[in-house]
Amino acid sequence: MANRIKSVSDLEVYRKKLLAARDPKRKTVAICTSGCTAYGSMKLNTAFREELRRRGLEQKIDIKLTGCHGYCERGPLVVIHPAGIFYQRVKVEDVPQIIERTLLKDELVESLLFKDADGKPCPHEDDVPFYKHQMRVLLANNSRLDPTSLDDYIALGGYQSLAKALSKHTPEALVKLIKDSGLRGRGGGGFPAGVKWESCRKAPSADGVRYIICNADEGDPGAFMDRAVMEGNPHLVLEGMIIGAFAIGHPGDPRGYIYIRNEYPLAVERVGIALQQAREYGLLGKDILGTGFSFDIKVNKGGGAFVCGESTALMASIEGDVGEPRAKHIHTVEQGLYDKPTNLNNVETWANVPLILERGLEWFTGIGTGDVKDNPWGGSKGTKIFALVGKVNNTGLVEVPMGASLRDIIFKIGGGIIGGKKFKAVQTGGPSGGCLPDSLLDMTVDFDKLSEAGSMMGSGGMIVMDESTCMVDVARYFLHFLAEESCGKCVTCREGLVQLCVIVDRICAGQGKAGDLELLEELGNTVADASLCALGQTAPNPLRSTIRYFREEYERHIRDKRCPAKVCKALITFSINDKCTGCTICAKKCPQSCISGEKKKLHTIDQSKCIKCGVCNDVCNFDAVSVE
Amino acid sequence: MSHEDTPKGAKITFQVDGRACEGFHHESLLGALRRLGFEVPSLCFHEAVSTYGACRLCLVEVQKGRKSRITTSCNFPVTAGLQVRLDTPAVQQNRKIVFQLLLAKAPASPEVRALAAEYGVHSTPYKVSEEAKDNKCILCGLCARVCTEVVGANAIAFSGRGSHKDMVAPYDEAAEACIGCGACVEVCPTHCIGLRETPEIRTIEKWHRDLPLQKCEKCGRPFAPTFQLMTLGKRVGMKLSDFKVCNDCR
Ligand SMILES: Cc1cc2nc3c(=O)[nH]c(=O)nc-3n(C[C@H](O)[C@H](O)[C@H](O)COP(=O)(O)O)c2cc1C
Ligand code: SF4
Ligand code: SF4
Ligand code: SF4
Ligand code: SF4
Ligand code: SF4
Ligand code: FES
Ligand code: FES
Numbered sequence: 018m019a020n021r022i023k024s025v026s027d028l029e030v031y032r033k034k035l036l037a038a039r040d041p042k043r044k045t046v047a048i049c050t051s052g053c054t055a056y057g058s059m060k061l062n063t064a065f066r067e068e069l070r071r072r073g074l075e076q077k078i079d080i081k082l083t084g085c086h087g088y089c090e091r092g093p094l095v096v097i098h099p100a101g102i103f104y105q106r107v108k109v110e111d112v113p114q115i116i117e118r119t120l121l122k123d124e125l126v127e128s129l130l131f132k133d134a135d136g137k138p139c140p141h142e143d144d145v146p147f148y149k150h151q152m153r154v155l156l157a158n159n160s161r162l163d164p165t166s167l168d169d170y171i172a173l174g175g176y177q178s179l180a181k182a183l184s185k186h187t188p189e190a191l192v193k194l195i196k197d198s199g200l201r202g203r204g205g206g207g208f209p210a211g212v213k214w215e216s217c218r219k220a221p222s223a224d225g226v227r228y229i230i231c232n233a234d235e236g237d238p239g240a241f242m243d244r245a246v247m248e249g250n251p252h253l254v255l256e257g258m259i260i261g262a263f264a265i266g267h268p269g270d271p272r273g274y275i276y277i278r279n280e281y282p283l284a285v286e287r288v289g290i291a292l293q294q295a296r297e298y299g300l301l302g303k304d305i306l307g308t309g310f311s312f313d314i315k316v317n318k319g320g321g322a323f324v325c326g327e328s329t330a331l332m333a334s335i336e337g338d339v340g341e342p343r344a345k346h347i348h349t350v351e352q353g354l355y356d357k358p359t360n361l362n363n364v365e366t367w368a369n370v371p372l373i374l375e376r377g378l379e380w381f382t383g384i385g386t387g388d389v390k391d392n393p394w395g396g397s398k399g400t401k402i403f404a405l406v407g408k409v410n411n412t413g414l415v416e417v418p419m420g421a422s423l424r425d426i427i428f429k430i431g432g433g434i435i436g437g438k439k440f441k442a443v444q445t446g447g448p449s450g451g452c453l454p455d456s457l458l459d460m461t462v463d464f465d466k467l468s469e470a471g472s473m474m475g476s477g478g479m480i481v482m483d484e485s486t487c488m489v490d491v492a493r494y495f496l497h498f499l500a501e502e503s504c505g506k507c508v509t510c511r512e513g514l515v516q517l518c519v520i521v522d523r524i525c526a527g528q529g530k531a532g533d534l535e536l537l538e539e540l541g542n543t544v545a546d547a548s549l550c551a552l553g554q555t556a557p558n559p560l561r562s563t564i565r566y567f568r569e570e571y572e573r574h575i576r577d578k579r580c581p582a583k584v585c586k587a588l589i590t591f592s593i594n595d596k597c598t599g600c601t602i603c604a605k606k607c608p609q610s611c612i613s614g615e616k617k618k619l620h621t622i623d624q625s626k627c628i629k630c631g632v633c634n635d636v637c638n639f640d641a642v643s644v645e
Numbered sequence: 646m647s648h649e650d651t652p653k654g655a656k657i658t659f660q661v662d663g664r665a666c667e668g669f670h671h672e673s674l675l676g677a678l679r680r681l682g683f684e685v686p687s688l689c690f691h692e693a694v695s696t697y698g699a700c701r702l703c704l705v706e707v708q709k710g711r712k713s714r715i716t717t718s719c720n721f722p723v724t725a726g727l728q729v730r731l732d733t734p735a736v737q738q739n740r741k742i743v744f745q746l747l748l749a750k751a752p753a754s755p756e757v758r759a760l761a762a763e764y765g766v767h768s769t770p771y772k773v774s775e776e777a778k779d780n781k782c783i784l785c786g787l788c789a790r791v792c793t794e795v796v797g798a799n800a801i802a803f804s805g806r807g808s809h810k811d812m813v814a815p816y817d818e819a820a821e822a823c824i825g826c827g828a829c830v831e832v833c834p835t836h837c838i839g840l841r842e843t844p845e846i847r848t849i850e851k852w853h854r855d856l857p858l859q860k861c862e863k864c865g866r867p868f869a870p871t872f873q874l875m876t877l878g879k880r881v882g883m884k885l886s887d888f889k890v891c892n893d894c895r
Contacts (some may be wrong), residue, residue, distance in 0.1 A: 339803070344698050346721050347671075410730075504806050509701050510703045512747070549717070
């Protein structure tokens, strides 16, 4: 094959050649064509190309279609390299201006710049508060490379870590390096990756077969960090997996797997392209970089259920069975896929591996909390990507060092609560994470602190809630989600979650009874302690954490039949107060036609017909509708 | 020897409530406890088939090293030095709740009620839904495991997940692959599958399966479903005509 790189030194030669052919001053327009396509970023691509062609500039200026830059809320995003000028909410009409002024004359198009809270324009990515307080390591190259170009990745130093691993390290030394780094699994449990690698390497296998798998199922609603890495920088994940395979002692056959969520067609496509290119270049497949080490990877599309992301369910699903978890008393590193020793890591976990090799142990252990010397559980090292969503001003993907505080993430990076409302809680860790109150805002975010507080790191979901949120209703929502997503195998999870839903439903419906809280706590404990897999074991987290931190709110629902946040419909009433001017708008809009009154006179609501839809409150301009 | 090197089935010792007991490496802890004469309730375990871990009744506390935790024993592998404690307060508490949940799921099952009563649980604080009122099935999956692993017919399976999980024949129509052997009926802990017979037809009620019976050529008594004889015959390379006489007349 023409492009095949035959040795470690040839990789360096090839990289130098690439760099020599690239002018670092050459202007490049980087357009996010990940989620931003939903806001029309492909049209921007066409517009840029046409406009450049019209002006005869297509040979002078490059266009790069990149993965997600993280600040999706401001999409479509366009970054002009090498200056790093950051344009947001770019429209097709803006294209000629950008070319005319920024690309040709090095001027800024002020209207497209982000303005900070004081109205000051931020020309570069690093000036934008959303980015300024982040530490973008894993996502650093997402706005710099075309994910379908292996040359881009190599030019930025890609596969150097693999070359280093294969030529300068023994597999044992690599395992030790990852162990010493304190890298912990980013997919849920925070299990030290090096410890897992070591167990898998040592596990007996009669025919030597070992499986290497990447968990890219990402089933948490609202989470998209793994997707962003795969769509934006797929080779980073592949490189991590190949290094891992070498360290773990993969015999060259059979292939490893990337188990990608079914709803991620673009990730499947981009990873597929990356695999093909890596094979062509001799970075994957037989005799990688001429070192004699062989390893290949295959994409497996997910089974479509949240629970399929659980390790044993995932393996059952690859084997073609129903994605149901099994007991892990014999670990999957000993008997996993097809009963062979299997090493499963999350996308983000794998993506960290090349960086640790590239920048070294000290760099990695210098980021984060605790001390991992001699104890991989002793802290949380490196960065973590969070999907920040909910009632914050800046939503998107946020990469911070472990140990950043919730306050920094939500207020400095997230820009605080929408509409200046009060912060109420943040749920970390996905649907089975806990909800943490404002008294914990200064808590540092790491694996152990989050668990102590009754939540978890999970895969890095972060949902911010404001004062208008009812915490009982939140628990109710997640319990229902998890009851639906339970595989239904074990009684405690299947029946337990259904019964928790029944009790919380009745509390929200105003039929809570004395003793319900205790019943919830008792049942929650058993669901957590006696269920088979981590779905059931963590499912009571949203419930238990809200009881722990917002007990009074439950009591108000049960005892006083009141919902303080005015969310639970059965517990609120709408009435019209004397601020009413008799404008009649609400009467016209009420879907139940249950508001009556003469023009310019006080209106009244017929409570027996009111369905508490809130429309009257929304339409009244005089603050005359009271909700109690 | 580290436990990875111990061959499966090797004789080892472990402790139950402080007493040294003999077991075999990686056998089912529940199986071992039963053999040793300890009482542990269970509804989804059967020696003849793989373990599944559905009923959560066989809870025990286990300790290896310093960590003690609660687990189901059916799918827990016995290893040397394992310390098992049976009726700890945590086990009792969790088991009570599992019984209460089962009583709400299968209130119509006398078997579940009787077993719960043995452990002092006589009622449930949890809601019995309209659909659950007459239900006996606890979704233990034993029927399907027996049908697949022992009978080899693979006629029935779970459908749905979470609270929609159910044990039914495919599409809840007559289970075409069911040979009417009755093994599932035998093994079902709540006896909720149902087998009926007229001189002509055997019906497996839960799977909506009606199977004409073969009459013995000698004594004229119906002795097994024709489809069963055909299927089993095919497996061993015999024709239906080889099976026309019942066991008694052979
Ligand atoms: C219900 C459930 C869903 C899960 N979904 C995912 C997932 O989508 N992606 C993932 O990486 N891990 C998921 N996990 C965690 C995996 O079981 C496993 O711990 C992880 O992939 C191991 O990789 P890590 O050690 O690198 O984190 C899930 C766990 C549970 C219980
Ligand atoms: S805990 Fe829930 S999801 Fe896990 S095996 Fe049991 S029923 Fe299935
Ligand atoms: S809440 Fe809805 S139904 Fe009730 S009075 Fe207002 S508009 Fe009508
Ligand atoms: S919209 Fe407000 S002011 Fe107008 S009639 Fe209704 S309550 Fe009165
Ligand atoms: S009676 Fe039918 S369903 Fe039951 S075990 Fe026999 S073949 Fe399977
Ligand atoms: S029918 Fe019987 S054996 Fe089958 S799942 Fe239900 S209770 Fe278990
Ligand atoms: S999808 Fe475009 S910035 Fe995230
Ligand atoms: S017998 Fe162990 S879970 Fe049912």
